[in-house]
Amino acid sequence: MDxxxxxxxxxxxxxxxxxxxxxxxxxxPGVTLIFLSALLYAVLTDFRTVGPTMLVILCVFAILAFLxxxxxxxxxxxxxxxxxxxxxxxxxxxxxxxxAGLLFAGIGSxxxxxxxxxxxxxxxxYLRHERHGDPEKQxxxxxxxxxASRAAGGVIVGYLASAxxxxxxxxxxxxxxxxxxAY
Numbered sequence: 131m132d133x134x135x136x137x138x139x140x141x142x143x144x145x146x147x148x149x150x151x152x153x154x155x156x157x158x159p160g161v162t163l164i165f166l167s168a169l170l171y172a173v174l175t176d177f178r179t180v181g182p183t184m185l186v187i188l189c190v191f192a193i194l195a196f197l198x199x200x201x202x203x204x205x206x207x208x209x210x211x212x213x214x215x216x217x218x219x220x221x222x223x224x225x226x227x228x229x230a231g232l233l234f235a236g237i238g239s240x241x242x243x244x245x246x247x248x249x250x251x252x253x254x255x256y257l258r259h260e261r262h263g264d265p266e267k268q269x270x271x272x273x274x275x276x277x278a279s280r281a282a283g284g285v286i287v288g289y290l291a292s293a294x295x296x297x298x299x300x301x302x303x304x305x306x307x308x309x310x311x312a313y
Contacts, residue, residue, distance in 0.1 A: 135175060139311075142171040146304050153195065153300035154293045156228075156243040161195035161296055164188065164303045184310050191299045198295040206288020207251055212281030215258035216251045220285055223250015244289060248282040255281065 145167035152158030165188040172180035207220050227246015255278035 138171060138174055142167045146307065150297075150300045150304055153296040156289075161300045161303055162192045164300055164307075165192040168303070168307050180307070180310055184306065187306060188303050191303045195296045195299045198299075199292045202292035202295065203247060203285050203288040206284035206286070206291065207281045208284070210280045210284025210287070211277045212251055212284065213255060213258050215261075216254040216278060216281050219250040219252070219254020219257070220247045220281075221250065223247050223253065226250070244286070247285050247289075251281045251285055252278050 146164050148158065149160055149163030149167065152163060153160035165185075168180055168188050169185055172185055203224070204217055204221065207217050212220065224243050224247035227242035227244070227249065229242075230246070231242025255275075
């Protein structure tokens with residue numbers, strides 16, 4: 131196993147830096163990739179350097195990053211005025227946008243997630259208005275579109291907050307892994 135440890139470490143470091151980049155760029159795997167690369171390194175080196183305790187910590191970081199991504203964008207939309215319809219529409223729109231973006235060789239996935247979430251908030255608010263609103267009241271419709279616009283801005287603010295949290299968790303994961311190797 132010693133003759134592959136050098137190339138394995140190099141591959142692990144490359145994957146971790148891709149994960150670090152992915153923690154702030156949508157469409158790329160983030161903190162989860164950092165965790166999985168540390169897990170792969172630990173398994174292939176028989177846990178000599180990276181032990182179960184470190185893997186549990188990195189796994190917790192990956193779970194926290196996933197939760198931060200989901201809750202920050204939802205909270206941002208809600209905080210800026212999205213209804214339940216808008217919040218659900220944003221979640222569905224984000225998934226659809228990211229999947230549709232895959233058709234454009236990953237480049238569209240980067241923008242598909244954000245654009246899909248924003249479009250989903252607008253569609254959700256539109257459907258809420260159509261279902262619960264009075265179509266004869268133009269002022270109410272204008273207020274709903276302003277509210278949907280604010281909610282879409284909240285999605286962006288939530289995404290940016292999530293990116294900061296994920297970047298910090300990704301950086302902490304890489305630093306902890308490096309410290310584990312050093313000591």
